[in-house]
Each structure stands twice: as structure tokens, then as C-alpha cells.
Amino acid sequence: MSTLHVDTTGSGRPLVLLHGWAMHGGLFATLVPGMARRFRVSVVDLPGHGYSPPVTPYTLDAIVAALTRRFADDSEPISIVGWSLGGTVALRWAHRHPDRVSRLVLVCATPRFVAGDDWPTGMEPAMYARFGDEFRVAYRLTLQRFLSLQVRGGGGGKATLAALRQELFARGEPQPGVLAAALAVLGGADLRAEVPAIAARTLVVTGDRDALVPTEAGAWLAGAMPAARHVDIGGAAHAPFLSHRAAFDTAVREFLDAG
Secondary structure, three states, X not given: OOOOEEEEXXXXXEEEEEOOOOOOHHHHOXXXXXXXXXXXXXXXXXXXXXXXXXXOOOOHHHHXXXXXXXXXXXXXXXXXXXXXXXXXXXXXXXHHOOOOEEEEEEEOOOOEOEOEOOEOOOXXXXXXXXXXXXXXXXXXXXXHHHHXXXXXXXXXXXXXXXXXXXXXXXXXXXOHHHHHHHHHHHHHOEOOOOHHHOOOEEEEEEEOOOOOOOHHHHHHHHHHOOOEEEEEEOOOOOOHHHHXXXXXXXXXXXXXXXX
């Protein structure tokens, strides 16, 4: 049985941070000190990312099962901050184990990453397929392009891109096959039918210049969930916790500290 790599610090109510595709928990390093003054913060490397071994088969439910095992001994329900793929994982986790998840912060997350006939607010299927083809041929170059796409059109793009590039391989070079499987999880997930049943109090954070997950996807999430609200950060692209830190910190702090 594989064991997830988790860095835990601070004290108080449990708070779990879940990163996006191809990255690792180290990307949240600047967030942790402030959060750890009020929470017991656990920063996870998702399976096959960073220092965590992959799960087999690599599926969304297998990722959730690994997280559930890792945090099974927590005596109280947890709050989760999930960014991008981490938000997809958080949604499924909250749906599968509602008694274990008290609050969600969904950052640039979507119930369905790829667009369809009844879901226009996603990446075009042809673009997603082309990205997968390019990834299989030249995965390092494709990863770099993916980072550029995350900051496209947003304020603070150069600094944000530099931070993403610095962290990309900071915990080693991930296996291309594992990242391809994780990309398939992201591209294949459609959680729209599950979302209305997720009762956890939720904050949906989007960037109004996000080229990967349109603001409309976050607005849909907040509207479909019974206890959710939506904050759209002006000028932010796909990583508002890096590019627009003050606005992000204020929104998340107020939500997590609310009674």
C-alpha cells in the first residue's frame, strides 16, 4: 500500500492543501506559515507527484481512497483547499465521505475540465487531445507550455510563471506515464451530478482571466452547491494564490474563520 507524502505543521482545526496537475505541495510554501497560526496544516503531494508514489490503477477514486486512509485517524472533520486538479479531488472526497469534510475552498476548480455539447465552459476537446499528444511526444516542453497557459492574460504573470517554473521539478522529475494518467483523470471527470449533494460549506475562488478554467465554471459550482459562495478575483489567471495573494488571503481567511 503506497503512503502519501504529507508535510504537517501548526495546531488547531485540520486543514488539507491539495495542489494541481504536474505540481506538488511545495507550491503552497508561502501560504503555510500564515495558515499554520490558526490551523493544523497538512500539505499533500498527490499520488505520483512530488515525493508521493503513484496509485494503481490511477483513478480519481483511488486518489480519494489514498487520502482517506492517510487522514483516517483525524478526530474531527477536515477543511480542504483544492487547486485545479486538487479541487476535482476535493469534490469527489467530499461527496464520497461527507462526514469527514467540513469545508471546501475550491480554487480555479471545475466539475468538468473538458467542454461538451451541454458544457461549454471548459477546454475544447480537440485542444485537450492535442495537448495529450504533445505531452506524449515532448513532455518537458509541454509542461513548460502548460505553465505559461496558467498565467496567460493575468496580472503578475512573469513573477507567477517564475514561481511555477521554480517548483515544477523541485521534488524530482515525475514519471511521464503517471502524469499522463493524472491528465486522463482530469480530462475524464464529470462531477456535475455529484455537486448538488455536497453539503460542506464551500468557497469557490476564480480568476477572471483564467484561460484554463473559466469564471463561469466556478459560478456554476457555487450555484449548484447548497452551501457555497463565489469570489472572482479581478486580474487573476489560474494561480490567484500566487499572483493576487492579498485578495486570495482575505477571501480564504474570512471564509475559514467564519463560525
